[in-house]
Amino acid sequence: MSGLYIHIPFCKKRCLYCDFFSTTRLERQDAYVSALVQEIKARQDEAGEPIRTIYIGGGTPSTLSLEAMTRINHVLNRDQVAEYTVEVNPGDVTKEYLQGLRALGVNRLSMGVQSFQDDLLTLIGRRHNAQQAIDAVHMAQEAGLDNISIDLIYALPTQTMDQWKADIETALTLGIRHISCYGLMYEPGTALYNELMNERIKAIDEDTENAMYDYLCERLQQAGFVHYEVSNFALPGYASQHNGSYWNNTPYVGVGAGAHSYIRNVRSWNPDDLDAYIRGIEDGTLIREQETLTETDRYNEHIMLGLRTCQGVAREDIDGDIDDLLEAGLLQIKNNRVIATQQGIHLLNRIIEDLMRD
Ligand code: SF4
Structure with a gap:
């Protein structure tokens, strides 16, 4: 069995803490999807094993129109796919969009919620608010997409333990089945890192950060979640199969700018440069770097x-x-x-x- 990862490196706006590879040049989406479709056709079966999981991540895949998603979906080899995940931003989705994804065969959503507190969402530069996140979860559930994972971030500047506890309770009340939680990292080069360096914000102290993490583990386990990886919690049967392939040596093919693949001890990756990727696919000169693991x-x-x-x-x-x-x-x-x-x-x-x- 193998996994297929599809990278959509577009975001409408850069979040202040993010150092992932993504671009706000949405006008390149059409050309990008055309290149992606070509690469998927050429490479999706490269692992030589049936594709069991598909994960469309980013960036923000939900910046793509349903039509663009359909173009991608059309070339996917989905015969033996058990888990098909798309990452979405709560601010992007509508009922029609979610129903459209469901109709394409998507059976799992990963939602970048990060927090249910409006002040914290503004502080880190997210473009949705708490109500939009709650509405997005309800809309997805109504569209039949009830296998939802959300991302939450703790140790945000000014975040209190009470706010963190409230976020966890909101997730539980919403009937979320999988939660990925990360302590905020101040990555050099990001706007939030500069704010920290200029002392315009203050990092949460380590003891509070650890206490937030411990509370999270305790509360979610009490609610029946399995703490199956340091940052990941799932109700029984809802652990991410795709992420599991990264941890248990299952081969995976990554397509799109900056995407990594791992097949038979060889790791390879596409350039994390949008134009170089599109050009390379269009004229057949794409250079994928690689290394063989010792x-x-x-x-x-x-x-x-x-x-x-x-x-x-x-x-x-x-x-x-x-x-x-x-x-x-x-x-x-x-x-x-x-x-x-x-x-x-x-x-x-x-x-x-x-x-x-x-
Ligand atoms: S939406 Fe995600 S990938 Fe895009 S800037 Fe924000 S954190 Fe980074």
């Missing part, structure tokens, strides 16, 4: 990705001594698998670094 790369990746999941890593797969980490309560062993504890998750990057080979 045994050490593969080991390090296995440790890094495995320890982020609730399955952990088989004890025998880990080189060296982990007694100190077990004694310190940062790792635990269950059924011969090494799993990070709640305390360990806070220090996970350091633990992983310690266990990686040079």
Whole structure:
């Protein structure tokens, strides 16, 4: 089985915290979709295994019209697809758009909600408000798209614990089945990073950030969610199958500008330059860079990705001594698998670094 990732690098406006590759040049969408359709036709079966999951991500895929989505959908090999996800911005969607996606066979939405607090949404430069997010979830559910994942961000400047708790409660009340949560990162070069450097905003302290994360884990588990990866929580049966392929060595093909692929130990990626991508596909000169993972790369990746999941890593797969980490309560062993504890998750990057080979 394999996964297909389709990158839509367009956003109507750049959010202030974002350092992903995306562009606001929406006038290039037509040419981009034409190139994408060509690349999908040529490469979607490259993994040599049936496509099980499709994920259209961005950027903001919902900046594409339904007609453009239909053009893409038309060339997809969907015979054996079990999970077909599209990322949407709550400010973009209408009932007709969501019904249209459903009619195309989409069966999962990933919604970039980030917060249900209007002041925080404005602070980070999102273009939707809380009510639009709530309405978007209801519209999707009414359109038959009830397998919805939302993204939430914590540790936002000025965010209080009460606001964070309220966000989680709103998500639960809405009947959301999958939640991805990220602590805010101040990425150099972003507008929010500059605000921080110029002391116009203040970062949340580490203890509060950790307390927000711990509350999240506790509350969602209490509500029946499985904490299946450090940042991901799902009701039973709703874990993202597509993201699972990144963590369990399933091959995936990535199409579109900046998209990465991983097939038989080779990682390759398209240029993250819109014009170079479109031109390269149009005239057949696209250069996809690639690297073959060494045994050490593969080991390090296995440790890094495995320890982020609730399955952990088989004890025998880990080189060296982990007694100190077990004694310190940062790792635990269950059924011969090494799993990070709640305390360990806070220090996970350091633990992983310690266990990686040079
Ligand atoms: S919508 Fe997403 S990809 Fe676009 S700027 Fe905002 S965070 Fe970045």
